[in-house]
């Protein structure tokens with residue numbers, strides 16, 4: 560019988576209601592998101608290089624999915640897990656972390672990752688203080704992109720039988736878009752690699768970020784993981800557009816999270832203008848809408864959302 564973590568990957572690629580666009584259902588990974596791949600790769604690497612030993616503690620900062628993946632793998636392999644999160648993280652994600660047995664440290668939402676109170680800074684300090692601990696450090700670890708180069712990218716290429724012409728993914732740390740982009744460019748330099756960002760992110764506002772609701776994506780600092788040389792375009796999306804798309808996708812059977820709504824909105828608009836003939840687009844649907852039901856995205860009108868009326872719900876990282 561296979562171990563639980565060997566079920567990571569090999570997610571299906573399916574048609575969507577949109578012409579030219581297919582969706583890779585990353586929410587079908589055992590931990591529920593695309594981040595199972597990066598967490599698994601970084602933890603395996605740490606075990607192989609002796610950075611992580613039996614009985615050790617995994618520590619990371621995450622707006623949810625990387626933390627959930629780390630907590631799931633830690634639970635399966637018998638490590639202690641501490642995850643720092645921003646206060647904006649959904650209740651479902653917080654409860655999920657706890658259900659896996661992780662210790663959750665809630666930090667204030669900050670505009671900048673190097674703020675000493677940010678969930679990233681708190682994780683770095685906890686890592687320094689905790690003996691026999693390992694921090695995958697998704698924001699600064701180049702293995703984040705390598706994970707997706709090794710695991711997600713070949714699937715994306717093979718499932719299109721080499722026919723892919725456009726790849727769309729949300730960017731947070733930039734690991735997904737960089738890893739897959741690099742692989743696809745090596746296979747066929749003509750494949751267009753298109754990153755999706757929040758219109759309010761650090762990058763999109765030239766360093767003056769504003770609050771935004773989409774969780775998991777948004778380029779919120781000068782990420783050393785992102786390689787812009789493999790990215791053809793970065794498209795920005797407003798919260799309202801991502802959420803409207805989210806609601807219509809659910810009505811078509813795709814109950815996905817806000818980053819998938821943003822990706823689908825941007826990709827659909829792009830496809831209408833720029834795709835034709837035998838073009839083949841693949842979008843990453845990174846996580847499931849079930850992790851966000853308490854936010855009311857799927858029922859209410861945009862003006863009623865928590866994030867619009869509660870200023871403390873600031874922008875988030877992946």
Ligand SMILES: Cc1ncc(COP(=O)(O)O)c(C=O)c1O
Nearest residue numbers: 624731732733734735775845877
């Ligand atoms: C649902 C979802 N989509 C997209 C992303 C962005 O991926 P990356 O950090 O590889 O850029 C994340 C990151 O956590 C995520 O959780």
